[in-house]
Amino acid sequence: MKKSLHSPNSIEELMLRAESMAGLTLGQLANFHEIQIPKDLKRHKGWVGQLIELELGALAGSKPEQDFAHLGIELKTIPVSALGKVLETTYVTVAPLTNIQGLTWEESVVCHKLQQILWIPVQGDRDIPLSLRQIGSPILWRPSAEESAQLKQDWEEIMEFISMGQVDKVTARHGEVLQLRPKAANSQVLTDSIGRDGKLTQTNPRGFYLKTQFTQRILSQLL
Structure with a gap:
């Protein structure tokens, strides 16, 4: 595998690099970095994101900080259909289930990661072989005051359930734009909670x- 390119020194440099990827296929990018292309994503769920991170020089990996912390930008790949329909929800971060007393929205990892996102749309139709799926034009997004208020309200409501020891009552239907879902390889994986x-x-x-309705709105406004 080739080493990742250096991390961009400015937002302009990051956007130029992201724009130069647009139109390429995942196969072309993988070949450039000498990375083996999986047959499908069933056992390689994060593969597309890791490939894009490598090309753009993202630094965070799995750390609870923005991918380009020095630029204040989080990177998110988003699978879309041929008609531009968002195909799945977007993972933000692990939810804290203990030691949350006094935690505010403004101090949360969710708030920090959603301050500014570089969205990279990628063809996600399953009938297109992974290697032939094209990368779309990048979108740099900051939440509006209204979007920030929605995110904060959902986060606070979900965190209230967690703090009261009722995390099991939270379903994917809770929240207008933000949802809480199990995040583990299988149901045998357990962690501490209140x-x-x-x-x-x-x-x-x-x-x-x-939620997909939220990210669809973002893409529809900016594409």
Whole structure:
């Protein structure tokens, strides 16, 4: 595998690099970096994102900070259909299930990661072989005051359930734009969380995701 390119020194440099990717296929990019292309994404769910991170010089990896922390930008690939329809929810970060007393929206990892996002649309139709899927034009997005308020309200409502030991009551239907879902390879994976009596109990890890209606709106406004 080739080493990743240096991380961009400015937003302008990042956008130029992202724009130069537009129109390329995942296969072309993978060949350039000498990376093997999986047959499908069933067992390689994060492969597309990792390939784009490599090309753009993202630094964060799995750390709880923005991919381009020095530029204040998070990177998100987003699978879209031939008609521009967003095909799946967007993972943001792992949800904290313990030690959350006094945590505010402004201090949260979710808020930090959603300050500014570079969206990279990628063809996601399953009938297109992975190697032939094209990369779309990049979109740099900051939430509006209204979008920020929606995200904050959803986060606070979900975190209230967690703090009261009722994380198991939260379903993917909660939240207008942000949702909480299990985030683990399987249901056998457990982690500590606050129980109903305030003591620690065990539950499946959870993650925050942006709902498709929300990301569809972002793409439709900016494409």
